[in-house]
Amino acid sequence: DAKTTQPPSMDCAEGRAANLPCNHSTISGNEYVYWYRQIHSQGPQYIIHGLKNNETNEMASLIITEDRKSSTLILPHATLRDTAVYYCIVRGHGSGNTGKLIFGQGTTLQVKP
Amino acid sequence: DTAVSQTPKYLVTQMGNDKSIKCEQNLGHDTMYWYKQDSKKFLKIMFSYNNKELIINETVPNRFSPKSPDKAHLNLHINSLELGDSAVYFCASSPRGGLPVSNEQFFGPGTRLTVL
Secondary structure (H helix, E strand, O other), X not given: OOOOEOOOEEEEEOOXXXXXXXXXXXXXXXXXXXXXXXXXXXXXXEEEEEOOOOEEOOOOEEEEOOOOOEEEEEEOOOOHHHOEEEEEEEEEOXXXXXXXXXXXXXXXXXXXX | OOOEEEEOOEEEEOOOOOEEEEEEEOOOOOEEEEEEEOOOOOEEEEEEEEOOEEXXXXXXXXXXXXXXXXXXXXXXXXXXXXXXXXXXXXXXXXXXXXXXXXXXXXXXXXXXXXXX
């Protein structure tokens, strides 16, 4: 699975959009980009994933560049409850993939009032 | 109606003891996982079972023995506990682990193990 690089921390004002970047320059053609987050003292929570097209769900939007070497998770209207560590993970699908997630250091997002 | 539950939530014990952590999921998933999060907050996969069969064993010391009595349960038994075993242990489940479909993992609330 490809390695990802994220900034260690970011701040965002409550009510504003939070844009969290992730670099994955060694991503291969069959690897997906997943985003999870971990709110303090809780288990990680799935947010969204995508392959090459932009994706949106009730939690967030995922923008993947055309060359797929980077992506951005967008929380459109951040709230204080969105303060968490956000993990960008690249993993493949396919019969040889065991499903394990490899977590990096993630980005600590602090949403401020 | 918790999706993935773990017991106990906190576990404090002495070095050398043997302890177990239990995990149950009511989502009907085929695959379950154990992750360890150390004091530096790194989350690392330990084991995975798919339909009661071990499919991932990430070079964890053999003092750690997972057991899956059925596909809804994955327990973790730890023998001869050491100080370095202190961590938060998370259980997770997903619909399928290794098949060519995307799937998200659902995590439990974690068990904080402290070895004194």
